[in-house]
Amino acid sequence: MTGGSTTGDDGATAPSTGLQEKRQGWPLWEVFVRSSRGLSHVHAGSLHAPDADMAVRNARDLYTRRNEGVSLWVVPSSSIITSDPDAKEQFFESPQGKDYRHATYYTKSEGVKHL
């Protein structure tokens, strides 16, 4: 699998693989949009741009043509560090079987108000 992430949050190349491809073209940037005050920046997609300033300008034109945002982040895709995609199961195994971390585990209080 060649590098270059994107629209796929999962797609960012893990630096440890050393597979980050040296493209001839402009670098890839991941774009995050804050839709309004009080909310987090959310991943919207990716784009190519020669530098950070152009990436922000292009992100505005590409991802906020309809007032979708009040703030933008652009991050070089190569800077994103991901959990090892090939080790999904082991990595996320810890919470499994720990239902007691959820309120729904505790059923004896059913019918008791405000609890």
Next chain:
Amino acid sequence: MATTAPVEQIEAGEQLFRDLIARDSRIEPRDWMPEAYRKSLTRQISQHAHSEIIGMQPEANWITRAPSLKRKAILMAKVQDEAGHGLYLYSAAETLGTPRDKMTEDLIAGKARYSSIFNYPVPTWADIGAIGWLVDGAAICNQVPLCRASYGPYGRAMVRVCKEESFHQRQGFEILLELANGTPAQREMAQDAVNRWYAPSLMMFGPPDDDSPNSKQSMAWNIKRFSNDELRARFVGMMVEQVKALGLTLPDAEVRFDEETQKWEHGPLDWNEFAEVLAGRGPCNAQRMERRREAHEEGAWVREAAAAYADKQAAARAASVKAV
């Protein structure tokens, strides 16, 4: 890289791929996938992206001649959307491993395809209305089910595209409605445009099911959700109703609802013409490719200047870091 991974890892990946498809879940870029799945998606998504990019031409050509400032502004917004749609789709295609520049090169070299609908001429303002109503309408019909395509990045790109596309169809409908309620000449112009765009827009769904070898595999992979003929029939049914609101007619005496199959039927389509246009012999193929090449060449200085500026800024930053 898949080719160097140990056998048991590939087997596990293959199993996961099959499970995900069986559960109607999504495949993400770093997952193992069959080479044929990767290849088929790369082709489909990049062709889709190229179509958005080439699709800007027939409409951009009318911006200077749009009948009012309002229509000019709307058309510019629409053309800008098409560029955006092309970029979302290129991003999705890239996650499958083909670099962006390679896709651009393939389009310019004439190695890649784009939707043949954009190889038809757009001689009047009513054509802009008919393109919005029929061509974008057919595109929406095709694209809504693609929001659930099994490949995550493609589905996400399509969600974004579909949200924006509905304005395109409505603005086209309004252009036709205004002309249909205008002078007799305007009305005639609207009907003529609908007459010319009807059959090509039906052919946008692709060849009939019994002549579409890739469809079956694509449906087995949950990329396509409905067959070409199913989508086409659905589209015809919608147009039959909408054309009444326009006060115009569809140029198809054989349109009818088949009570037995519960599906809309339409008259025969000229699949030889479709094959000709697809093979590059449509009325505007050469012109569209020529314009795409010119635009790429004429834009070279902008790309070079942006790259030179970026290099200069990076060098200046490096120098100031050293100075500290």
